[in-house]
Amino acid sequence: MSRKEHPDGSAAPGDAPATGPPPIPPGGFLRLIDEISSAFPESPRTTALSLMDVDPCRLHAYWSILPNDLNAARRDLGPDAARAELVIRIHGVDESPGPYLDVVVRGAEANRYIDFPRGGGTYSAELGLRRSNGSLNVLAHSNPVTLPRAEPAPAAGRPAPAIPSSLDRRPPPRQRARSGRHD
Amino acid sequence: MPKGYFILLLHAHLPYVRHPEYERFFEENWLFEAITDSYIPLIGTLERFVRQDLRFRLTVSLSPSLLTMLQDDLLQERYAGHMRRLIDLCGKEVERTRREPDFHRLALMYHARFTDALRVFVDEYGGDLTAAFRRLHASGALELITSAATHGYLPLLRVHPASVRAQLAVAAQTFERIIGHRAPGIWLPECGYYPGLETALDENGFRYFVVDAHGIDNAATRPRHGTFAPLLCRNGVAAFGRDPDSSCQVWSAEEGYPGDPDFREYYRDIGFDLDFDYVKSHILDGRTRVNTGVKYYRITGSDRDKQPYDPNRARARVATYVQDFTTRRLEQAARIASTMDRPPMILAPFDAELFGHWWYEGPLWLEGVLQALANGEESLQLVSPSDYLARHGDSQVATPSASSWGYRGYSEMWLNESNDWIYPHLHDAGRTLAESAKRYRDEPAGTPRARALNQAARSLLLAQASDWPFIMKTGTTVEYAQRRVRDQVARLHYLLSAVETDTIDETRLRALEYMDNVFPDVDFRMYAEG
Numbered sequence: 001m002s003r004k005e006h007p008d009g010s011a012a013p014g015d016a017p018a019t020g021p022p023p024i025p026p027g028g029f030l031r032l033i034d035e036i037s038s039a040f041p042e043s044p045r046t047t048a049l050s051l052m053d054v055d056p057c058r059l060h061a062y063w064s065i066l067p068n069d070l071n072a073a074r075r076d077l078g079p080d081a082a083r084a085e086l087v088i089r090i091h092g093v094d095e096s097p098g099p100y101l102d103v104v105v106r107g108a109e110a111n112r113y114i115d116f117p118r119g120g121g122t123y124s125a126e127l128g129l130r131r132s133n134g135s136l137n138v139l140a141h142s143n144p145v146t147l148p149r150a151e152p153a154p155a156a157g158r159p160a161p162a163i164p165s166s167l168d169r170r171p172p173p174r175q176r177a178r179s180g181r182h183d
Numbered sequence: 184m185p186k187g188y189f190i191l192l193l194h195a196h197l198p199y200v201r202h203p204e205y206e207r208f209f210e211e212n213w214l215f216e217a218i219t220d221s222y223i224p225l226i227g228t229l230e231r232f233v234r235q236d237l238r239f240r241l242t243v244s245l246s247p248s249l250l251t252m253l254q255d256d257l258l259q260e261r262y263a264g265h266m267r268r269l270i271d272l273c274g275k276e277v278e279r280t281r282r283e284p285d286f287h288r289l290a291l292m293y294h295a296r297f298t299d300a301l302r303v304f305v306d307e308y309g310g311d312l313t314a315a316f317r318r319l320h321a322s323g324a325l326e327l328i329t330s331a332a333t334h335g336y337l338p339l340l341r342v343h344p345a346s347v348r349a350q351l352a353v354a355a356q357t358f359e360r361i362i363g364h365r366a367p368g369i370w371l372p373e374c375g376y377y378p379g380l381e382t383a384l385d386e387n388g389f390r391y392f393v394v395d396a397h398g399i400d401n402a403a404t405r406p407r408h409g410t411f412a413p414l415l416c417r418n419g420v421a422a423f424g425r426d427p428d429s430s431c432q433v434w435s436a437e438e439g440y441p442g443d444p445d446f447r448e449y450y451r452d453i454g455f456d457l458d459f460d461y462v463k464s465h466i467l468d469g470r471t472r473v474n475t476g477v478k479y480y481r482i483t484g485s486d487r488d489k490q491p492y493d494p495n496r497a498r499a500r501v502a503t504y505v506q507d508f509t510t511r512r513l514e515q516a517a518r519i520a521s522t523m524d525r526p527p528m529i530l531a532p533f534d535a536e537l538f539g540h541w542w543y544e545g546p547l548w549l550e551g552v553l554q555a556l557a558n559g560e561e562s563l564q565l566v567s568p569s570d571y572l573a574r575h576g577d578s579q580v581a582t583p584s585a586s587s588w589g590y591r592g593y594s595e596m597w598l599n600e601s602n603d604w605i606y607p608h609l610h611d612a613g614r615t616l617a618e619s620a621k622r623y624r625d626e627p628a629g630t631p632r633a634r635a636l637n638q639a640a641r642s643l644l645l646a647q648a649s650d651w652p653f654i655m656k657t658g659t660t661v662e663y664a665q666r667r668v669r670d671q672v673a674r675l676h677y678l679l680s681a682v683e684t685d686t687i688d689e690t691r692l693r694a695l696e697y698m699d700n701v702f703p704d705v706d707f708r709m710y711a712e713g
Binding site: 020021024028029030036038040044046050052053055058110111147148150151155 | 203204338339342377378400401402403404405584585586591592593594595598599603606607608610611615669670672673674676677680690691693694695696697698
């Protein structure tokens with residue numbers, strides 16, 4: 001029905017997939033999909049901690065810990081191990097070794113939303129066991145995350161210009177809709 | 184010199200919803216409805232304007248996943264079948280409504296409309312609407328740009344930077360393969376931007392992108408002209424800001440034009456209103472009620488029973504709104520111009536599917552706005568972002584702030600309790616693919632191992648679409664969205680495991696290549712870099 005060639009007439013390069021349906025009987029595709037779906041990793045594959053920015057005052061942390069890594073970390077702590085709490089230690093990347101925030105990990109939770117009183121700033125975190133002296137036996141380091149600016153930058157050397165009425169802050173725009181979706 | 188510039192930008196995107204494993208599949212209707220309701224009317228209007236020598240410029244973003252679906256043989260055939268069933272249903276409706284004049288004329292309208300859409304699709308475009316977009320670009324009426332490969336929401340993919348680079352590289356590659364030239368700019372999925380993204384944009388040849396207004400307002404250096412002029416990132420890539428006033432008039436639930444009581448009601452459809460035995464052979468699988476696109480009522484108002492739709496009354500309201508919109512833009516430009524050293528630029532971006540699919544009268548409104556502003560060299564001139572940059576390339580240098588056009592302006596829509604479970608899997612899948620890509624980067628092209636790695640890359644890209652977390656949040660077709668992420672992540676791990684254990688099953692690999700046939704020229708090696 002359609003013309004498939006590149007506008008300049010060239011073909012796709014060498015790693016192109018096989019074309020046309022494979023020799024699979026009717027219903028075979030659905031069986032195959034079900035079989036392959038078992039490859040979805042239900043349990044964590046590494047010990048890791050990641051941060052993402054949600055908005056200017058909120059970040060999201062998620063983590064995973066392999067049992068062997070946790071056991072090894074507890075062994076390292078010796079007598080401290082029984083009282084050691086698993087925490088996410090968050091600090092501003094420009095403030096190290098300045099103030100930090102410890103978020104205690106409860107039970108089997110694997111993610112947390114963390115709020116900050118003011119917008120902006122760059123943070124990183126460690127996941128680890130907190131010793132009684134406050135130091136951390138680190139299991140994983142996070143990526144750094146920068147929260148968005150929440151306000152206009154200060155004007156350079158002169159008063160901020162009047163913002164035209166058309167730029168007055170409005171409520172957030174209605175989220176756009178797409179097929180099958182609306183709000 | 185005009186008094187101002189107006190950039191109208193339509194972003195066309197649908198997630199990859201091709202399902203050859205089923206005879207008919209509900210989500211494929213998303214594409215079919217968009218073709219009938221939005222893309223064909225848009226192309227028809229623009230081609231008519233070109234024939235009439237109307238001087239206008241419109242910028243259209245075509246996402247790579249949409250471009251690929253529009254070129255797909257199977258979906259083209261299925262669209263034709265879908266339309267034939269709808270035309271049959273409308274034929275029955277013409278008979279059924281013969282004693283109800285208000286509905287009868289609407290049944291005739293839909294019958295004619297669907298018949299014409301199928302004729303245009305098959306006879307004029309040979310089933311391939313991308314050819315129409317290419318022609319319109321060649322005529323000078325359109326500036327065509329693209330979006331990320333599968334519309335991945337880049338701010339939340341950047342934990343694994345190679346995933347961001349791949350979304351952009353595949354986008355550039357796919358657009359060029361299908362459209363025939365490099366995309367000058369990019370529509371960032373959901374306007375999702377973060378400082379630093381411009382480096383990857385530049386690497387892939389994109390010269391501009393669009394952010395929401397607060398991305399400009401909260402830039403690292405205070406913008407001199409707000410959203411009325413673009414900012415240049417330090418590497419020269421331009422950031423255009425969405426004009427909130429223009430958007431509000433169309434999008435706002437309270438103030439927006441689409442909510443007029445005389446406009447067609449979206450949620451009353453004969454697929455749900457009529458006896459199921461009557462409609463079932465014309466829709467989907469004969470077991471499930473779905474929308475048909477045949478809708479007989481107008482919005483009317485919340486305190487009254489729905490009244491029959493009257494196209495003439497609706498058309499009159501459209502004319503009012505065209506006048507309102509263009510007058511306000513001219514006034515806005517005149518008001519701002521006195522504070523600037525150059526004509527103000529107003530950018531109004533919308534989802535293309537709003538016009539026609541969600542807002543039935545939208546194509547008429549769009550037609551009216553383009554007609555009113557065309558030939559406006561001395562007042563408000565229709566331009567594309569590239570046109571603007573060619574005339575005013577000396578914009579202020581400043582880095583926009585992280586932002587999106589979603590709820591509350593940041594990432595909350597795509598990262599919340601309903602959908603946060605997907606990110607550990609997406610990031611882990613990206614890292615796992617990168618490890619394999621590094622290990623096998625010298626694998627010769629075309630071997631089963633190289634094909635399996637390429638297929639794993641397709642699965643990762645498909646899992647990353649912003650549509651899936653969006654749907655999980657809005658709660659519409661949640662099970663489908665969850666399944667898309669889970670299945671694609673599972674396919675990636677299945678393929679990588681087969682690669683690592685040297686147990687690639689040719690039949691299974693071919694089946695996955697056939698089912699997920701997006702981006703035929705993807706190269707897994709791009710994940711090996713960095």
